[in-house]
Amino acid sequence: MSKMKGAVVVNTDRCKGCGLCVVACPTHTLALTTNEVNHRGYTYCREVADTCIGCSSCAIVCPDACITVYRTKAEDR
């Protein structure tokens, strides 16, 4: 069975680090930075694992529309 693989691109300048995407992600792909901030002083979210399935949950709950989601079918292995 082929699996879906996804990737997210975060507009880190727009992100305010609310963390709602981190909670919404079913595969624990996202996390907030702990020692880096963006130019407005907010921590921001980023991908920390390659487990993304492209479900878009993070992007749907993001109040600032920072997340773009891509998804494709992975080959059988």
Add this chain to the structure above:
Amino acid sequence: MSDKNHPEKQASGLTRADIIRPENLVYQKPELMNDVNMHYCPGCSHGVVHKLIAEVIEEMGMADKTIGISPVGCAVFAYRYLDIDWQEAAHGRAPALATACKRLWPDRLVFTYQGDGDLACIGTAETLHALNRGENITIIFINNAIYGMTGGQMAPTTLLGMKTSTCPYGRDPKLHGFPLKITELAAQLEGTAYVTRQSVHNVAAIRKAKKAIRHAFENSMQGKGSNLVEIVSTCSSGWKMSPIKANQWMEEHMLEFYHLGDLKDKD
């Protein structure tokens, strides 16, 4: 975005560059949403609702024919964030202005975007009368149970026992009266076509809220009457909680009093 923390080669054999291609795009910021950063606090429900409105207008193809009425409250700058026509109303008077816009331009999609302080307190008269007249408008009502912009004061919608900056010991019905369910009131009115209460605290709720907004907008274009979409929201700054905690608090306390679902759907 930096790929420092992201392995170049994924387990499936696909590289990140293989996935990030225009043909694989499944979700992006709505085109009607401007690039300007929103002034809302981190995690504010306003952003999600703005996004839903932008998506619905885009899907309906009404981008050039929509007039939004922005209120006084946190959403006062809504005209900076969505690339449609906007009017700014005096405090609470958005439904009156929407009435005028819709009567002058019946082919336009006219909606107001109001908070609970604006709609349920200062503009109660305008709101109920516009709904009762059956004006073909949609009212989006963001209910976070306090006056968010001015510092978290008690609003008519504040829950019993809820602490705010003007009732620090909790809302007491003997002193402050009872919370106002304006959506239930609106459902009793003859002029309303569609009255619903939604929330945006998780993915399922957001999808339902989007459908409700779409239904309300379509009703108003078909001349079925006035539509009220209440969105139970959070105000993490006003409630003095983290955005995640605020969503949990809303689910536990707000939704117990403000039940979600359609209250009226006139066909």
